[in-house]
Amino acid sequence: MIKCEKINLSFPRQVICENLSFDVLRGESICLSGPSGKGKSSLLKVLMGFLIPQSGRIQIDGVELNSTTIMAIRNKMIWLPQNSNLPVDSANELVDLLQMKPEQVESFQLFQDRLGVRECGGNKSFTEISGGEKQRIVLSACLSLDRPIILLDEPVSALDDHSIDLLFATLDSLSNKTIVSTSHNKKWINYCNRTIEL
């Protein structure tokens, strides 16, 4: 379970949240929603420990997020950055970046099949595939790590309805994953159990 208590996060020119508290139960999927620039991506970064709020408390499965626990907590999570922005150019490079074990590589290929992008995998350069194909490849990689908490920043921004349906079927087949996401997509928002308005 994720517990956020009285989070205050500000940048020099913008207050992102004041005393924001919310819980996410194990197995629940929630969507952080709100207008562009409100701070949804920033909150995902707070959960990953990439951004430190000015005050507030975050607990993951009862363990407080701090400099001592951060690595153990990060190992429970996988984060899909917005626009699948990663310093890699192919599925194989993602395998290296994420230091996938052989069974995870196998699972990566399986998820590529399920999301309809197996032919975009391997050494094929990301410059030769579409934005939606790349998004599905990166989503496949995220799911293959089999972490209990999945943070998805705009996971369907480049996907058409059919690809979104394939993703829903794939996520439905996974048990007990906790998903914290951001999206402006109505289909995705409706799929989530709950939205948290920023």
Ligand SMILES: Nc1ncnc2c1ncn2[C@@H]1O[C@H](COP(=O)(O)OP(=O)(O)OP(=O)(O)O)[C@@H](O)[C@H]1O
């Ligand atoms: N490191 C930073 N330093 C200063 N300001 C930042 C930083 N990161 C983000 N911001 C600002 O914080 C605000 C929130 O950004 P964020 O990306 O979290 O919004 P968002 O709700 O995810 O937006 P979108 O829906 O457009 O993706 C923006 O105004 C952004 O310019």
